[in-house]
Amino acid sequence: MLKNMAIRTKLLTIVSITVAALLIVTILSLVTINGIFNKVKTSIFDELFWSMSMILNADRDMYQAYVAILEIANLQENSEEYDKSLQDYEENIEQVKQRMTDTKGMIEKNREIWSGTRDSENGRTIFEFFVSFERNFSEWIAESNKAIETKAISHVWDEKFEAARNDIDKMGELIELNANNQISLIEETKNNMIVQVIIIDILALVLALAISFIFLKIIANSLGQLSKAAGKIALGDIDIELDITSKDEIGKLAGDFKIMADSIKEKAEAAEKISKGYLDTDIRVRSDKDILSKSMKSIIENLKHLVDETGVLTKAASEGQLKTRGKAEKFEGGYRDIIEGINSTLDAVSEPILEIQEVLKEVSAGHLNVRVKGDYKGDYAELKNALNNTVDTLRSYIEEISRVLTEMSKGNLDVACRITIWETLCIYMKP
Template structure:
């Protein structure tokens, strides 16, 4: 697949995958951290306040208990009134905390435990009121008996119900803490795993991209070195559609063009050795400057063979007694020397023939001294 992509696209895809992996790791990390924060938030803002409010109730129940006890111990009305005010203030605090608990508790188990608390409180407050009435009526002995009996029992039941709620909320806190810890551990494991996976994928993709570039480049480099040393006997091909593939195919085209030109050169050389001087290379099989080279070689052969054919024809005619006219075509260099020599030969033969004719005619005429 990578071979069908441009180099720029490959690099962009590699960077995109790396960035995507980082985004995924970051997103997972943020998601898990958000979950942990949610668990911590539940502990801090939900579970813990409920425990605090329940403990406030216990503290104020104890305040009420001490105030009730003190009402039996104090002597003056002012001291009794002060203890009564403490009971009233404590009841207000307890009512406030119960109201907060009622608004914040949403689980069925929690609501059930809160209901038990309210019922126990109702019984306890009932005995408190009865105690205070006896106290106001001056029946301290009966009040003391009530305090040590039903009032104390109802207080114990009340405190037990509150402690049950505290234990319940504490267990929820511990559960939330455990879940947060487990979530933190799993988050750490997940992030490490995803990070390692992202690194492995990035390295793997980088390796594939690098190999898709360096391997054909190395092949082209090796081919170029061979061509520089005159060795065109190698195989170079690529189906890749990127820029590197285009370079490989271009170098292969150069190889094939040079091989074709070499084949034609060998053809002409072999023909020359065999004396087939009329043999020519097919210039149409070549392109550009390679075609110009082949055309130039053909023209060179024509320039060589033309004068040689003329010389051969003249020698043949002379050998047969057919003395041709002197060569008037223009030639250059050594070919012009051959032309001049042939013309000199023609002149010499013509003179020889003329002299022979003169001697023959003189002999016929009896002029033997000629």
């Protein structure tokens, strides 16, 4: 399937795959970013939930300590209920201290973040509320110890309790506010990053498509020119023009195409000269693998030998040396058939001539009763007619042979014979 696809289609397929891969990477990037930020949000939620839980539990413990003080103030000292309430008070106080210490330690790890979160009413940070709480809580503990000793609850004790609880409430509000701020910041950062990734991917996609289509156009145009040139060469049209100046593989291929076309044109011109009988045409062999040029040089050499050999026969025949024959063993294939055909023709011509010569000698000697005994054409019943026919036939043969050999000596190897018996001498040379 891929082998039969057009180059343009293949290149478009590659571009499409690249675009699809870029889109997949973008989607995976967005999913990864979303996953990372979700983990960060979860971590923040866990941390803030833990801090909020510690604050709320500290508030609960403090309230239980408050209740225990109220019970102690109304119980008999050293009673079982008194001791239990006192123990509850002390345990809750220690739990409040421990929870607030742990919460403060956790928040201190991200002091820079927490420092930016302030109360909307007085602008205080959570660290300032910790200081205020520690002061108010310590003072409340002192008032609580007085209440245990005197079994009397003062308004200062209530005020310090409310002040400490107010600090806890403010810290809870700041924890919630900080959580919302961090989540908002994370969402904003995530959205900005997603937008940046999308913008970068869109720019990369547009750039990739632009570059791809530019290269696609260049490659498709170059290949189109090469395809058109190859089609013209296949039809025998070697006048091609290629407007390809690149230095890449396609440019090299175009250069090779031009060299090939020039080589074919050179050989075509040489073949045309050879067909016209110009056997001195120079054939340039470009390499050891240039079989066509080597074959054309061989054709020229064989034609030269053929012309030389037929020239010898023509000269011998014109000088009356009818026993001279061409050396057919020097040739191969059709060239050998031509020489053997000429030899056969000379045999067919010389035999009646020699017999007629003998007859004429006999006639010139006065032997009028001598007759031609060969199986020849014509009527030998009467000597005059026989001699006239023989002379006429000999003259026509000699004229035809002279015409054929003359044309061949001029390089015109496409000779149509006019005498049926000489049709084997017809020569057809096609480039």
